[in-house]
Amino acid sequence: MSSARDKIGGLVKKTAIKNVLRGIVFGGLYVVITIIIPFITFTWIQYITICGIEIGYTRERYEQIIYWVAAYGLIISGCAFFAYSSPKQSIRRGVFSLVQILLNCLYIWSYKFSGATEASFTLVGWGDLSVNVTQMILMYLGIYFLLIILKIYDLSDFVINREKIRLERRKF
Amino acid sequence: MIQQHNPYFQVIADIISSLIGVFQPIISPIGNFMIAGIEVILPFFPYGALWVYAVIFGVLVISGIVINWIWSGDQPIGYKPAIFTKLKEKTTELKEKTVGRLKKGEDKPEEEAEEVTETAEDITEED
Numbered sequence: 001m002s003s004a005r006d007k008i009g010g011l012v013k014k015t016a017i018k019n020v021l022r023g024i025v026f027g028g029l030y031v032v033i034t035i036i037i038p039f040i041t042f043t044w045i046q047y048i049t050i051c052g053i054e055i056g057y058t059r060e061r062y063e064q065i066i067y068w069v070a071a072y073g074l075i076i077s078g079c080a081f082f083a084y085s086s087p088k089q090s091i092r093r094g095v096f097s098l099v100q101i102l103l104n105c106l107y108i109w110s111y112k113f114s115g116a117t118e119a120s121f122t123l124v125g126w127g128d129l130s131v132n133v134t135q136m137i138l139m140y141l142g143i144y145f146l147l148i149i150l151k152i153y154d155l156s157d158f159v160i161n162r163e164k165i166r167l168e169r170r171k172f
Numbered sequence: 173m174i175q176q177h178n179p180y181f182q183v184i185a186d187i188i189s190s191l192i193g194v195f196q197p198i199i200s201p202i203g204n205f206m207i208a209g210i211e212v213i214l215p216f217f218p219y220g221a222l223w224v225y226a227v228i229f230g231v232l233v234i235s236g237i238v239i240n241w242i243w244s245g246d247q248p249i250g251y252k253p254a255i256f257t258k259l260k261e262k263t264t265e266l267k268e269k270t271v272g273r274l275k276k277g278e279d280k281p282e283e284e285a286e287e288v289t290e291t292a293e294d295i296t297e298e299d
C-alpha cells in the first residue's frame with residue numbers, strides 16, 4: 001500500500017516538475033513576445049531615421065507606451081505561466097487561457113490609447129504625414145472576440161466532461 | 173518611401189489592406205463592441221504603479237508552482253495529495269489521543285466534571 005502510494009507520489013512529483021518547466025518555457029516566451037520585442041521595437045523607432053526623416057515618439061508618449069507594454073506584458077506572462085503549467089484540458093487551464101485572451105485585448109488596446117498606433121512626422125518642404133493603424137487594431141479585436149467564444153466553449157467542454165478527461169489522462 | 177526601397181513591403185501592405193477590406197464589415201463592429209467593454213475595465217488598471225503588475229506576476233507564478241505541486245493532474249481519482257494525507261493523519265492521531273484520554277477520565281469536560289462532583293456530594297450526603 002505504502003509502496004503504491006510512494007510510486008504515485010513519485011509520478012505526481014515528476015508531472016509537477018514537467019508542468020512547471022512547461023510553464024517557465026511559455027511564460028518566458030510571452031515575456032519575450034509581449035515585453036522585450038515591443039520594448040526593443042519602440043526604442044528603435046524612437047531613434048529611427050528614414051531618408052533623413054526622424055520617425056519617433058515624444059519622450060512622454062514613449063514612456064507611456066513602454067509602461068503599458070510592460071504592465072500588461074507582466075500580467076499576460078504570469079497568466080501564460082499559470083495556464084501552461086496547468087494539466088492539459090483542466091478547468092484551471094481553461095479559465096486562465098480565457099483570462100489571458102481578455103488581457104491580450106487590453107494589451108492590444110493599450111497600443112491605441114498610449115498613442116503607439118499613430119505616428120506622425122514632418123516631411124521638410126512637403127508637410128506633415130501621419131500613420132494610423134487603428135482600423136487594424138479593431139480587426140484584431142474582432143478576431144480576439146471569436147477567440148474568446150472559442151475559449152468559453154473549451155472551458156465549458158472541460159467542465160462538462162471533467163470525469164472523462166481525468167480518466168483518459170490517467171491511462172498510462 | 174519604405175516601399176520604394178523594398179518591393180516586399182508593398183506586397184505585404186497589399187495583402188493586409190485586402191484582408192482588412194474583406195473582413196472590415198464583419199469584424200470591425202465586433203471590435204467596436206469589444207472596445208466598449210475594454211473602456212469599462214481600463215480604469216481598474218492604475219497608471220504609474222508598475223509594482224502592482226509585478227506583484228500580480230509574482231503571485232501568479234508562485235501560486236502556479238504551489239498549485240501544480242499539490243494538484244499536478246496525474247493522480248488517480250480519490251487520491252489525496254500528500255499534504256492533505258499528512259494533515260488527516262495528524263487529525264486522526266489527535267482525535268484518537270483525545271478520545272483515549274477522555275475514556276481514561278483524564279480530560280473530562282467541565283459539565284461532566286460538575287456532574288461527577290454533584291454525584292459525589294449526593295453520595296456523601298446520603299452516607
